[in-house]
Amino acid sequence: MxxxxxxxxxxxxxxxxxxxxxxxxxxxxxxxxxxxxxxxxxxxxxxxxxxxxxxxxxxxxxxxxxxxxxxxxxxxxxxxxxxxxxxxxxxxxxxxxxxxxxxxxxxxxxxxxxxxxxxxxxxxLNIHGQHDGQQLLDEERHGAYLDTFGRLDGALGEYRAAYGSMAELRRKMDALRMDEAEKARKVDSLTFQIQELERAELRPGEEEELLERRDLLRNGEKYLSAVQGADGCLNGDDETGGAVSLIQEAANSLAHVKGRNGRLEEIWNRLEQLRCEAYDLADSVRDMLGEFDFSPEELDAVENRADQLYRLKKKYGSTVEDMLTFLDRSRRELDEIETADDTLARLAGQLSAAEKKTVVVGAALTKARKSAAEELEKRILKELADLDMGRVRFSIEFTPGEPGPDGCDAIRFLMSANAGEDLKPIARIASGGELARIMLALKNVLAEQEQxxxxxxxxxxxxxxxxxxxxxxxxxxxxxxxxxxxxxxxxxxxxxxxxxxxxxxxxxxxxxxxxxxxxxxxxxxxxxxxxxxxxxxxxxxxxxxxxxxxxxxxxxxxxx
Structure with a gap:
């Protein structure tokens, strides 16, 4: 409350x-x-x-x-x-x-x-607005009112699951059906795309490696000069020693006295650590010098490969990984087209079973709805009698039809406001005051089903x-x-x-x-x-x- x-x-x-x-x-x-x-x-x-x-x-x-x-x-x-x-x-x-x-x-x-x-x-809390009565004019809502009253969520959910499976099978079969000319065009297109991508021999991570190598090749002289300078400073040349040898000489100078003084021993230990680090750095620089072994022909090859990837990306995806995904999808699609007749035959069998199940489950839902409709009619008539509409006749009409998302029948509320008049759709005969009272009656009945x-x-x-x-x-x-x-x-x-x-x-x-x-x-x-x-x-x-x-x-x- x-x-x-x-x-x-x-x-x-x-x-x-x-x-x-x-x-x-x-x-x-x-x-x-x-x-x-x-x-x-x-x-x-x-x-x-x-x-x-x-x-x-x-x-x-x-x-x-x-x-x-x-x-x-x-x-x-x-x-x-x-x-x-x-x-x-x-x-x-x-x-x-x-x-x-x-x-x-x-x-x-x-x-x-x-x-x-x-x-x-x-x-x-439930709010019933002044215009809710107009909802009764929408016959597509009538089935939902009945399902709510009958608490048919379970039966409706089971039907929708069966209908959904049937609809998905139909969608798959429609996607596989095409005339021979369209099929030939599709096969040619997919074959060309697959062959083009297969010839490219793509591999994940290739583009990043390629761009890094291209940058190195484009700036090779600058990189080589810088690394050579660093190598000379660390390893020296024919005339002078480098940093590694100078650190080694400093450590050797202190080696014979380090045991007599604690501070000297500490400095010697630090020099040894520095010498080891400098030696490792010198080896790394020397190894890098060996990597700068390239030629103009290699740069041309890298440029061509990068340009090829760029052109392929414009057609098949923004990355190499995307293009590989496109390739896999195209292969599957081509395989589906080439085996479409076999697949259609298999799906047709599944669809037949799904249609039978949908009809059976739909019939069970209709039966449950009709049972609920009988009770709802009685309840609505009682409520309407309390609302000074005792002469009104109210009925729920079921019209069989093809299975749809919400069942195998169309449901609508009918009423006769005056004695001797035939039952007709509410939208055609109910006045504003009658709509308000019918909606009030319906709300009261539905409210009893809720907490x-x-x-x-x-x-x-x-x-x-x-x-x-x-x-x-x-x-x-x-x-x-x-x-x-x-x-x-x-x-x-x-x-x-x-x-x-x-x-x-x-x-x-x-x-x-x-x-x-x-x-x-x-x-x-x-x-x-x-x-x-x-x-x-x-x-x-x-x-x-x-x-x-x-x-x-x-x-x-x-x-x-």
Whole structure:
């Protein structure tokens, strides 16, 4: 259950703390006062999409936090983000929105990603928006509603796995099928590419070695002169000794006295170490002189090879390794084309088996769906009867078809709003008010299949009035006996039926617009209901009617 919603700098709300209660919570207010902003803030803290425009003008950051109680400790979303309940069993979600577009999300103080927050939020609270009824017009969604009600994830997953295997086999076979002219062109192209790359005799790491050798050859005289100079200094020449011999002479000079003085012995030891290092360096320099044995012909050969690799890279890959990968892939593709007939025959056998399995699994899914459909029809009709739509006929139609990604049949909801009328697609006959009530009925039925503790209805009364509005209010009151209900409404019947009534009020202070969310006592509720009913002019008669509306609602709730 949602206990507390804290909002800072969201649109016109500078700061608000809304303490929700168990049961039916209603929010009312003038159009534009900020009711939907409360829902937007709630959606944000549950990981919904947000915009920097949501941040209050002049503020660098917006913060929303939501405190939930009665949460199951083993929620999958809680485990996925590594979170846990606090010592009091509470779960606090928080989201900070920065003006630079950054987000910071936390679950009980632990940083999480927006995706993790969204997954967890979906297990805590369900928001039914004012336009959700329009989703019923999209017949592609009807099957998903039925699968959710029937808890057919397992059967649907098994079918999709079978269909996916079948579709992959078809894709492979389509890729192998080609006419003889196209096949000949493809074989010629692949053969040429393979032969060109094979003639190049590529090997991994060759290009790096080649470029290093080319650099050495291009600057050979400069390198040779430098190394010769170093060799002369270390090894000397016919006239002078080098550094190695001079260090050796220094060590020999101290050799006969080093045992008589500790400091002299230390110097002698260091000279010996230096002589050994100098000797190794002199050998390395001498070896390098031997490596500088090259000719103009070698430079030409290296240049030609580098140019060949450059031209091949433009056609087959940015590195030698990429070109070798291309070669392997081309060989496999050529082999597949040359053996395509055998492969097609083998795949055809596999496809036949996959198609049979898909049909069998699809039939099992259809059977499970039809069983769930019978129960869903009964549940929806019962809900609609409670919503003053007792004469409505509701049916779920199955139309067999070819196997598709979601099954072997098309599913759509049909209804007849008036006695004697044939069942027809909802999109063709349902009014706005009927759509709203059918969607409410569907949401209520689906909510019973979930462990979600809080349902939010954002102006679900759109297109509903009169006796139908009273029935919607009674239905929400019934739902609120086993789940917490939050409802943004413009109807006095719904507001009066609430256990707790909040008013969203907009004002001006210091040249800035601000919105407050206030919990109303009975007197203020009467005034708010009178305003909703009669507009800006609140009369004694309207106040008396509002009081009677509250009394009637309280009496109805007492019977639940």
């Amino acid at each position: 949602l206990e507390l919603l804290h909002i800072e700098n969201i649109a016109v709300i500078e700061q608000a703390d809304i303490q929700f209660r168990p049961g039916f919570n209603a929010l009312t207010g003038e159009t534009g006062a900020g009711k939907s902003i409360v829902i937007d803030a709630l959606g944000a803290v549950l990981g919904g999409r947000t915009s920097r425009d949501l941040i209050r003008t002049g503020s660098k950051r917006a913060v929303v936090s939501a405190e939930f109680s009665g949460v199951e400790a083993d929620l999958p979303g809680l485990a996925q983000c590594g979170g846990s309940l606090d010592e009091e069993g509470l779960l606090i979600l928080q989201r900070e929105l920065d003006a630079d577009g950054k987000n910071l999300c936390r679950v009980n103080g632990r940083p999480v990603t927006v995706a993790q927050l969204r997954a967890l939020g979906a297990e805590l 979600i503790g809080t349902l939010v209805f954002d102006e679900v009364d759109t297109g509903v009035s009169g006796r139908a509005a009273q029935k919607v209010a009674e239905k929400l009151a019934q739902v609120s006996r086993h789940k917490q209900v939050l409802c943004v409404t413009h109807l006095p019947q719904l507001a009066a039926m609430a256990d707790v009534h909040f008013s969203v009020e907009k004002g001006e202070r210091g040249g800035r617009t601000f919105t407050e969310v206030l919990q109303l006592d009975r007197r203020r509720r009467m005034e708010e209901l009178a305003r909703i009913t009669g507009g800006s002019k609140v009369t004694d008669a309207l106040l008396q009617s509002a009081g009677e509306l509250l009394d009637g609602a309280e009496a109805y709730r007492g019977k639940l």
